Amino acid sequence: MSTTRTILICSGKGGVGKTTTTANLGIALARSGASTVVLDADFGLRNLDLLLGLENRIVYTAQEVLAETCRLEQALVKHKQEPNLSLLPAGNPRMLEWLTPKDMQAIVALLEERFDYVLIDCPAGIEDGFKNAAAAAREALVITTPEVAAVRDADRVIGLLNTQGVSPVQLVLNRVRPKMMSSQEMLSVDDVTDILALPLLGLVFEDEQVIVSTNRGEPLTLSDGGSPAARAYGNIAGRLQGKDIPLMDPAKIRRGLRAKMRELMQTKIF
Amino acid sequence: MTLQDLIDKLLGRQTASADTARQRLQLVLAHDRSDLNPELLEQMRREILEVVSRYVEIDLSETDVSLETEDRVTALVANLPIRRTL
Numbered sequence: 001m002s003t004t005r006t007i008l009i010c011s012g013k014g015g016v017g018k019t020t021t022t023a024n025l026g027i028a029l030a031r032s033g034a035s036t037v038v039l040d041a042d043f044g045l046r047n048l049d050l051l052l053g054l055e056n057r058i059v060y061t062a063q064e065v066l067a068e069t070c071r072l073e074q075a076l077v078k079h080k081q082e083p084n085l086s087l088l089p090a091g092n093p094r095m096l097e098w099l100t101p102k103d104m105q106a107i108v109a110l111l112e113e114r115f116d117y118v119l120i121d122c123p124a125g126i127e128d129g130f131k132n133a134a135a136a137a138r139e140a141l142v143i144t145t146p147e148v149a150a151v152r153d154a155d156r157v158i159g160l161l162n163t164q165g166v167s168p169v170q171l172v173l174n175r176v177r178p179k180m181m182s183s184q185e186m187l188s189v190d191d192v193t194d195i196l197a198l199p200l201l202g203l204v205f206e207d208e209q210v211i212v213s214t215n216r217g218e219p220l221t222l223s224d225g226g227s228p229a230a231r232a233y234g235n236i237a238g239r240l241q242g243k244d245i246p247l248m249d250p251a252k253i254r255r256g257l258r259a260k261m262r263e264l265m266q267t268k269i270f
Numbered sequence: 271m272t273l274q275d276l277i278d279k280l281l282g283r284q285t286a287s288a289d290t291a292r293q294r295l296q297l298v299l300a301h302d303r304s305d306l307n308p309e310l311l312e313q314m315r316r317e318i319l320e321v322v323s324r325y326v327e328i329d330l331s332e333t334d335v336s337l338e339t340e341d342r343v344t345a346l347v348a349n350l351p352i353r354r355t356l
Binding site: 147148151152155156158159181183184185186187188191195196197 | 286287288289291292294295296298299302303341342
């Protein structure tokens with residue numbers, strides 16, 4: 001029996017951070033020494049290649065692997081700085097109709113033979129794209145933000161994952177703004193975990209560095225920098241691997257010297 | 271939060287929006303999870319009252335039939351006070 005962890009990263013709603021989370025967790029897991037592959041199941045609007053800085057290196061996709069026009073090794077795109085991480089696009093944006101749940105299971109079975117972690121970047125929505133991606137997953141991370149629409153959509157997705165027998169399903173609360181939470185103008189961490197009734201694997205504070213890192217195509221977890229989101233993703237990867245790392249408390253966020261220094265360095269002087 | 275918001279909140283003119291968000295979510299999720307829209311719920315409420323009224327006299331002004339949800343379990347909760355006859 002394979003000991004590979006095959007984890008679906010999904011959210012229902014778009015724009016809450018599925019792809020960013022997949023990229024950062026992929027890098028963090030690979031850096032810890034685990035051989036990891038990220039499978040872009042959102043191939044109609046694929047972006048995982050862009051966030052990983054691999055957009056110019058894709059030649060083949062899983063589609064050609066299944067059609068046996070290329071070998072799996074040819075389709076896997078190895079990350080430049082982090083060779084433990086590979087990317088596999090599930091399909092070509094121009095051929096949207098080919099994938100079925102069976103195809104997805106076949107691809108994942110091939111990946112499970114050679115990787116410790118298979119992270120599946122799920123498309124938004126709960127239609128065929130989601131169902132295909134979920135068909136191949138064993139466990140799932142549901143990404144949500146403390147906003148009503150994201151939480152409602154996450155709830156739908158959790159219901160579907162339960163009926164498909166995906167387990168465990170854990171929660172990542174993204175784009176948390178501690179200041180808004182403390183003034184009770186944002187759903188609290190407890191509000192969201194109570195409503196969704198899922199174990200919280202981690203929370204990620206809103207962090208401008210996420211945008212900077214996507215501009216560069218270099219996920220935050222690539223460097224040992226101390227940006228809040230980088231640490232949060234590192235912690236989530238650690239917890240996935242069974243490490244006991246305490247959750248950050250938004251009420252106790254103290255701005256460290258480093259953060260102040262970075263802010264100072266970013267101050268406009270002309 | 272603006273100074274105006276703070277003043278409004280201190281004066282109790284406006285509740286914190288997180289509370290509103292939580293209440294709205296709980297209600298909408300109870301409906302989503304049970305696949306019951308407010309119209310169907312209202313119809314069910316009327317029919318339940320009709321049946322129960324055949325057996326006991328209910329105080330119609332005090333009835334409450336609603337969906338409540340906790341730990342992903344949704345329950346239909348009906349509170350139907352029986353009018354004292356003696």
